[in-house]
Amino acid sequence: MLISFLVFLTLLLLGMPVVFAIGIGGLVYFLTQPELQLTMPVQLALAETQNFSLLAIPTFILASNLMNELGVTRRLLRVAYALTSFVRGGLAHASIILGFLMGGVSGSAIADATMQARLLGPEMVRKGFSKGFIAALQGFAGLLAVAIPPSIGLILYGSIGQVSIGQLFAGGIGLGVLMALIFLFTVTILSSKLPAKEGSFDGAQILYALRDGFWAVLFPLLLLVTLRLGVFVPSEVGSAAVVYALLVGVVYRELSLERIGRALSNSVRDVGMVSFLIAMAGVLGYGMKWEMIPQQVSRFLVGVIEDPQVALILILVSLLLLGTILDSTVMIIMLTPILVPAAKALGIDLVYFGVLMVMACAIGLLTPPVGLSMYSVCSIMGCGIQEYVREGWPLFVAALTTLIIALLFPQVVLFLPEVLFRR
Structure with missing residues (x-):
């Protein structure tokens, strides 16, 4: 297994697309194991x-693209803007x-950050915001x-780890509200550097x-x-979301064959990318299961660390560091089969x-040297990575603060799942 990981990391550092690096790494494992057939x-x-539960992914992606095309974003x-135009x-x-x-529309951090940078970036530059700050703000x-x-990430985790997607959605709302409030507080602290308010x-x-x-x-x-x-199970609610998106398009009178065509085209591309990643990760993941790596990780964490909270902190720090070189989707697909058994053995709530x-994993999208959201927003705004880091570090601290508060107070995540699903 070590050889496979070395091949994977080497190809990644050489600039090969991550999906092919994963696939080749998995193939190398089978080539080095004579007892396994090459078929x-x-x-x-x-x-x-x-996997039947993965049906939620393409349907939610299609619903997201439809809503983006049918006037929802605007x-x-x-x-x-109506809620904030009167503050500095x-x-x-x-x-x-x-x-x-x-x-609630895009489900993807990269898609959301890219869209917002294109939508708000030019106007914010005109109003006097620095390009580095705009890039960091839209990214975070x-x-x-x-x-x-x-959230596509929560759907992937729930599908692969066999965890209730409905409860994950409810838990995500608690964390999302907390993060939004901390980001707003951070921007308020920085307001002395920002343009004056525009209205009352x-x-x-x-x-x-x-x-x-x-x-x-x-x-x-x-x-x-x-x-x-x-009313729906997770694999069905995505299809219902597609119907809802079409109805919204009718209500807003923006439904057209051209827009539906663009949404379908974008969805095929997005679903193909995610499905290819899942397929290739399955090849490499089989090697992990064959070598019993999930069980080894569980035994190591349980044997070395008695306190589940300490183990959770260690896992999250490792994910933050790993996120500096790997895409979050890849990390979720590859690490969920390893970490879910470990969390279960430690007695950590799997929704939490x-x-x-x-x-x-997602915070890694915004950290050098490999941050897809970071590169995307910097490219759109035409700013360098140094300017992005200089302007964006308070927002990075705010994101970490959100994780720390959720670690100290688990009810931030668990309150809604317990109320809505009577856990």
């Missing part, structure tokens, strides 16, 4: 994509609120999509924006209610563990 990698890759921006640095606060609202605002349903409080404008964006804002709440009442694990 197995193909069979395993196909079998990994035949209305959510109007809501966010209003567009900065609006970015956080939009990230929170968009989390995108983290909220990791917590707010329908306008209740009528806020009510109009909320009324116009009502069906978009309602989406995450409907997901939880239908899952809690048993999953929400924190997925967020820790």
Whole structure:
């Protein structure tokens, strides 16, 4: 197994696309194990994509792309700006609120950060915000999509780890609300460096924006209610979300064949990327199972660390460090089969563990040297990594503070799952 990991890391450092590095690393394992047949990698890759619970992923991705095409994003921006235009640095606060609202639409931190940078970046530059600050702000605002349903990361963790996706969604909301509040507080502290406020409080404008964006804002709440009442199971609720997105398009009178075509095209690309990753990770993951690595990790953590809280801190720190070189989706797919048994052996609540694990993995998207969200927002804003780091470190501290508070007070994550699902 060591040889396979060395091959994987070497190919990654040489710049090979991560999905091929994973696949080749898995193939090397089978080549070094004469007792395993070489037909197995193909069979395993196909079998990994035949998991019924993974049906939630393509349907949620399609629903997200449909809502982005059918006027939802524009209305959510109007809501966010109406709520913040009367405070200093209003567009900065609006970015956080939009990230929170968009989390219920995009489900992807990279998609959210990229969209917000394109949407708000030019106007923020015109208002006097620095490019490095804009890039960092939109990148970290995108983290909220990791917590707010329908988070693709939580769906992947729940599907692979056999954990209730509905309860993960509920737990993610608690963490998302906390993170949004801490980000808003951080931006308020930095407000002396931000442009002056542009207007005064306008209740009528806020009510109009909320009324116009009502069906978009309602989406995450409907997901939880239908899952809690048993109207849909997770594999079905994604399909219901697609129908809901189409109905929203009809209500907003923005439904057209051209927009549906673009949404389908983008969804095929996104689903293909995620499915290919899952398939290749299944090949490498089989080697981990064959070598009994999950059991070894569990025995090590249980034998060496008696306190589950200390073990959880050690795991999260390792994920934050690993996130500096690996994509979060890859980490979730590869590490969930290893870490879920370890968390179970330590007596850590799997919903609580999953929400924190997925967020820790996602923070790596914004850290050098390999941060996909970081490179995306810096490219869009035309700023260097040094400027991004210099302007964005307070937001990084805010994201870590969110994790620390959730570690100290587990009810931040567990309150809603216990109330809604009577755990």
